């Protein structure tokens with residue numbers, strides 16, 4: 001029997017049992033679409049993380065207090081003098097950016113918002129590659145004289161000033177008046193975080209404002225990406241010597257990417273398993289419905305065998321039916337999955353990415369479920385004894 | 394010349410729980426091309442079982458059945474299926490038509506398993522329907538046909554592959570006598586013209602009387618296998634009354 005013939009018979013059988021077919025297809029559809037949505041979210045997140053790392057460049061080192069352990073925040077013992085010392089280790093103080101940050105209320109007129117206020121050096125803009133939309137960034141003189149000037153993230157600028165240009169206007173940070181020097185170009189959302197919700201002020205001013213001498217972290221732009229590991233070791237050694245009772249860690253973008261990648265893999269695994277279970281359940285449904293179909297059509301099978309169908313012909317016919325069932329579910333699942341992915345993109349902060357690969361995979365998985373769960377019913381049909389089958393009512 | 398079918402000491406046992414039901418007990422017979430045999434006997438005597446062995450639908454539990462010289466016990470299922478498809482035409486007791494397929498598609502079904510293309514299948518099935526006088530019923534579903542029409546569809550299906558052996562299990566069972574008669578004329582015609590071996594299970598004496606050879610079964614055994622000295626040619630109309638036929642018995 002030709003494949004086309006097996007498909008033709010399968011279509012006839014599925015159409016004849018419309019409601020049953022529809023319900024089974026529905027199960028597969030839901031399974032396939034959930035697989036697709038989860039892949040899209042996983043891929044979207046991965047792309048965003050990779051994009052962020054690319055943006056920062058692979059020659060960036062982050063220096064943070066404490067050991068690199070998740071969920072163990074450490075209060076920094078670093079001071080401005082440590083920043084200068086690291087600058088000497090690196091050989092160029094312009095390559096070492098420092099930050100002290102705090103959540104503060106900022107206000108302009110009656111408009112106010114709670115945001116992250118970061119005290120930074122004037123080199124922050126070059127080390128971390130930030131673009132300005134308006135005005136100017138902080139200058140060395142601003143830092144040296146601890147001036148009250150601020151650069152606003154795009155979100156803060158919009159919330160406080162709407163459409164008017166904030167450059168040269170007043171902004172109140174934690175109750176102290178500042179002058180707006182510039183506005184950052186928007187960065188957009190990343191992993192559900194608004195990256196434009198921040199204000200930069202000179203590090204010296206920030207230390208006074210927050211009544212502290214600490215520096216939270218350093219970012220080092222290495223001249224040579226090849227010597228990064230060695231440079232990191234030298235920085236840690238220097239800091240350890242200056243603070244014998246504290247630990248420091250150096251992280252490269254590659255490490256961040258790999259840690260985030262590991263977390264994403266675990267998440268994707270867990271979510272994938274959940275989606276897999278729903279596919280498995282729909283597969284069991286397919287096997288069940290196919291067994292019912294074989295039983296109902298025992299006489300038909302007997303007749304087909306009596307007029308010359310080989311066991312392989314009968315097996316192929318029922319396998320075609322199962323695969324067709326799940327393939328239809330696969331196609332509908334892809335449509336539903338694409339729709340749901342769009343909705344997730346629009347309505348939630350989760351990033352998504354639909355790829356041809358994930359569409360192909362979803363369809364492949366659906367067809368495979370049909371092949372797998374259709375095999376037992378198909379074998380049962382193929383092995384039926386024709387005389388016995390013809391006798392059944 | 395190899396006989397169409399040869400049965401040697403065939404026994405067919407069925408296991409029902411612990412007990413064995415013996416449907417056939419050491420039956421032997423030879424069926425040649427062009428022969429016309431009637432198989433008669435009381436219900437449960439093994440007639441259908443014998444026919445199923447003859448058609449390769451079933452295999453003996455002891456003894457052997459040779460179809461076209463090939464021992465069915467030694468053939469793989471796929472090969473046996475090929476024989477059922479090409480060598481044998483089966484007219485089942487109770488038609489066994491597919492309720493959702495048209496008369497045409499029912500007749501064409503065996504050709505599906507020869508890989509014949511759909512257009513060609515339909516053309517050949519239409520030919521056969523025409524020969525059984527149902528050309529105008531091709532698109533009807535079995536449920537829209539009378540018993541006699543359904544039976545003719547079943548016969549057309551048995552003939553569509555051009556078999557050398559035609560096996561019919563009580564083909565006139567549910568038909569009125571005129572319709573049954575017409576069907577038998579058709580089968581007898583095939584038998585005479587194309588030398589198709591014809592074996593008909595029946596408990597209708599008139600049907601049995603038309604055959605040139607009668608096999609009588611009882612309790613899974615052949616109790617009589619007799620050839621009628623045919624004077625049908627003399628009679629001219631291809632018909633002989635049972636009581637005027639002289640028998641040459643072997644039983």
Ligand SMILES: Nc1ncnc2c1ncn2[C@@H]1O[C@H](COP(=O)(O)OP(=O)(O)O)[C@@H](O)[C@H]1O
Pocket residue numbers: 407408409414415416417434435436437438439440441442443
């Ligand atoms: N699958 C089976 N299982 C058990 N017994 C069977 C089976 N098929 C046939 N038989 C038995 O074998 C005997 C012969 O049956 P069958 O060939 O159908 O007789 P007939 O056609 O002459 O009426 C009967 O007693 C029947 O009950």
Ligand SMILES: [Mg+2]
Pocket residue numbers: 440441442486562
């Ligand atoms: Mg019977």
